[in-house]
Amino acid sequence: MAKIFVTRKIPEVGPELLQATGHEVVVSEKDNVLTKEELVAALGAAPYEAVLCLLTDKIDDEVLAAAPRVKIFANYAVGYDNIDLDAAKARGVLITNTPAVSTSQSVAEHALALLVAVGRRIVEADQFVRDGHYRGWDPMLFITPDLVGRTLGIIGAGRIGSRLAFHAARGFEMKVIYHDIRRNDELERTLDVKFETSVEAVLQAADYVSLHVNLDQSTRHLINRERLALLKPNAVLVNTSRGPVIDEAALVDALREKRLAGAGLDVFEFEPKLVPGLAALPNVVLTPHIASATEETRNDMAKMAAENILAVLAGQTPSNLVK
Ligand code: GLV
Ligand code: GLV
Numbered sequence: 001m002a003k004i005f006v007t008r009k010i011p012e013v014g015p016e017l018l019q020a021t022g023h024e025v026v027v028s029e030k031d032n033v034l035t036k037e038e039l040v041a042a043l044g045a046a047p048y049e050a051v052l053c054l055l056t057d058k059i060d061d062e063v064l065a066a067a068p069r070v071k072i073f074a075n076y077a078v079g080y081d082n083i084d085l086d087a088a089k090a091r092g093v094l095i096t097n098t099p100a101v102s103t104s105q106s107v108a109e110h111a112l113a114l115l116v117a118v119g120r121r122i123v124e125a126d127q128f129v130r131d132g133h134y135r136g137w138d139p140m141l142f143i144t145p146d147l148v149g150r151t152l153g154i155i156g157a158g159r160i161g162s163r164l165a166f167h168a169a170r171g172f173e174m175k176v177i178y179h180d181i182r183r184n185d186e187l188e189r190t191l192d193v194k195f196e197t198s199v200e201a202v203l204q205a206a207d208y209v210s211l212h213v214n215l216d217q218s219t220r221h222l223i224n225r226e227r228l229a230l231l232k233p234n235a236v237l238v239n240t241s242r243g244p245v246i247d248e249a250a251l252v253d254a255l256r257e258k259r260l261a262g263a264g265l266d267v268f269e270f271e272p273k274l275v276p277g278l279a280a281l282p283n284v285v286l287t288p289h290i291a292s293a294t295e296e297t298r299n300d301m302a303k304m305a306a307e308n309i310l311a312v313l314a315g316q317t318p319s320n321l322v323k
Contacts (some may be wrong), residue, residue, distance in 0.1 A: 003048045005028070009028075010302045013299050040049045043063065043066045052309060054075070064091050079241070080214075099320060107212075109294075118283070151175045153176075155210070160212045203216065208237065235260040243267040248274075265285070
């Protein structure tokens with residue numbers, strides 16, 4: 001029987017699975033992100049052997065040092081840029097994530113929702129009606145392009161990007177192009193999706209661009225000022241990956257200068273803060289990092305994180321080891 005710390009309340013199925021196996025689970029009672037000091041103090045309070053942590057917990061060497069018996073930090077997220085992987089490796093601590101099939105589906109659905117919301121100006125139109133401006137049907141009101149036949153550029157064609165490609169190609173009959181550091185043969189074989197050799201080529205050709213890369217040093221500000229300038233004036237940019245993939249201040253300037261038509265953002269560079277000017281722009285739709293927030297996915301993530309912990313405590317290799 002081991003002691004396991006869960007850094008914040010998550011769906012019950014996770015803690016229950018751990019308890020059902022006879023482990024003792026302590027869930028943080030604070031309903032907010034623990035500060036570094038709180039996390040270090042909480043980890044030092046008992047001889048924990050496993051931690052279920054969130055993407056909002058920064059797991060660096062200091063945190064790892066505070067929990068010397070912990071064998072695994074099971075991140076409740078697909079992304080793991082919140083964890084210092086080198087430091088964990090040096091201490092022999094295993095890191096896992098939760099790339100559930102359902103996660104890819106939920107995030108792809110949310111990316112599509114943002115794409116449609118910005119592309120068809122749904123939020124602006126909603127505000128227009130609420131503000132009492134609707135005076136009757138008008139043949140010139142809120143005219144936007146169709147999605148059908150337009151080009152969607154996907155940057156990062158892993159599980160999530162591939163799922164989005166499927167829905168866009170099959171559901172909206174969009175042309176889909178993508179760039180990734182690894183070519184996705186299966187995607188090209190199963191859907192009529194075209195590989196582009198650079199990010200630039202995608203940005204120049206696409207009417208809609210959706211980002212699905214992990215955040216690391218190679219993708220920080222992947223969408224910078226120079227690359228934003230390559231977008232078509234009618235382009236819509238969607239980000240459900242990680243905020244720092246876009247230079248958000250440069251995006252605000254580009255939107256103001258109408259270098260692109262709009263943006264749909266579920267993640268922010270300085271989350272939960274927004275860069276000045278972003279919230280005042282009419283042609284952006286902003287959601288609070290909820291792309292994976294469906295019942296199915298959050299339950300699957302909780303179960304997956306718990307199973308990763310159970311595997312490690314049983315001396316096995318967890319299914320979702322991050323390398
Ligand atoms: C959410 O952002 C995740 O990485 O799962
Ligand atoms: C996420 O797991 C992805 O690779 O898209």
